[in-house]
Amino acid sequence: MTQKFAITVTVNGTEYQRDVEPRMLLSDFLRHELGLTGTHVGCEHGVCGACTILFDGESARSCLTFAVQADGHSITTVEGLALDDDNLHPLQQSFWEAHGLQCGYCTPGILMSMVPFLKQNPNPTEDEIRHALSGNLCRCTGYQHVVDAVKLASEKMK
Amino acid sequence: MKPAPFEYHSPHTIEEVVALKSQYGDEAKFLAGGQSLVPAMNFRIVQPSVLIDLNRVAELSYIREEGEAILIGSMARERHLEFNEAIKNRTPLLHEAVPFIAHPQIRNRGTIGGSIVNADPAAELPMLMIALSARLKAKNKSGERWVEAKDFFAGMFTTALEPDEALVEIELPFAKPNTGWSFTEVAPRVGDYAMMGVATLVTLDKDKKCTQAKLVYLNAGDGPVEAFEAEVLLVGNVLDDKLIESAASHASEKEITPFGNIHASADFQRHLANSLTKKTLKQAVQRAEETL
Known part of the structure; x- marks a missing residue:
């Protein structure tokens, strides 16, 4: 044993x-x-x-x-991440609004990568967002809506 | 569970670390950042019977200037190297190269010592140690010794460390005055293993003649590959485009021995080496000239 x-x-x-x-x-x-x-x-x-x-x-x-x-x-x-059942984290809210997920399997990992990224880089360019997402694979979305969601979150979190 | 069972030790001091390594020798593996070891354990490619976790050895984690060198504890995280001011100012080649290592999530855990001792020919830190003329301090129960980086790498995933030794410190001399640097690599996607990469250093005199050159490649053989002959071509000369082209051709055709893989044939790797050598040499020369 x-x-x-x-x-x-x-x-x-x-x-x-x-x-x-x-x-x-x-x-x-x-x-x-x-x-x-x-x-x-x-x-x-x-x-x-x-x-x-x-x-x-x-x-x-x-x-x-x-x-x-x-x-x-x-x-x-x-x-x-979420404050409670009724209040999503602004990043989660943005993924909802911008359709940043399809099957959702990769989403928790993407969220947990993007939280520190947005803290370090509150005004990211699209290029920087794509770079930061490179360590998370998504096989559904083609990433475009994920990028949109992160961009939206950066605006919400200002 | 994925990894095979192992006996786990989590020492708090270097003294305990080398005592454990001396006791278990080759049976024991060090767990540094775990970003290469744990995947191999998850697939049971590697099944060490004893794991010595270095993550609670606080005295192995530091970056400081001393004299004309930067001293780095082997458990300094790659992410710490990335944002360190001394490294940025004193060894700008390393500062430029670290963001190419995998992803931030990996660099948050991965350590300088772990990557060096893992000695993956495709990794950045081993070849950077050679480019930077690093010295590596190995320690066992009875003492310590310094090994030059050029003598440290002994082939694919193999180093000069004895079974009872631990890598405890890395010494990087400050960049010489009037030295230009450049690092780049090409990977299928950002953060993936690079198909080819090169670290370049060029030191110029006041007449813009090259007094010292370093060209070191990753994924170009069974360890870091230094293009000694191409370096000789450069030294003593003004580095114009023609000379840069012949050095790049020589290094990529005669000195590296890439194996080729699913992402890139050996020929394509040579093609990349040629083009990256020219690109980095030109940038290094430009940076050196800016200091004259």
């Missing part, structure tokens, strides 16, 4: 304590241990970006981090 480690992780402001095997990926920890299935799992080798979360406020692939490494750290997932 593999040794388990007791970890304490703050996710979306709530502190969770769990015992985990060191090989458990942070993505699986969020989904299976905490039931936060908003973080999607696509390629599991860091290419698709669907599992992107914020690790201490910075975007990272949760499939390339072990849960045990998050001990004592703060994680934000897509569930942590």
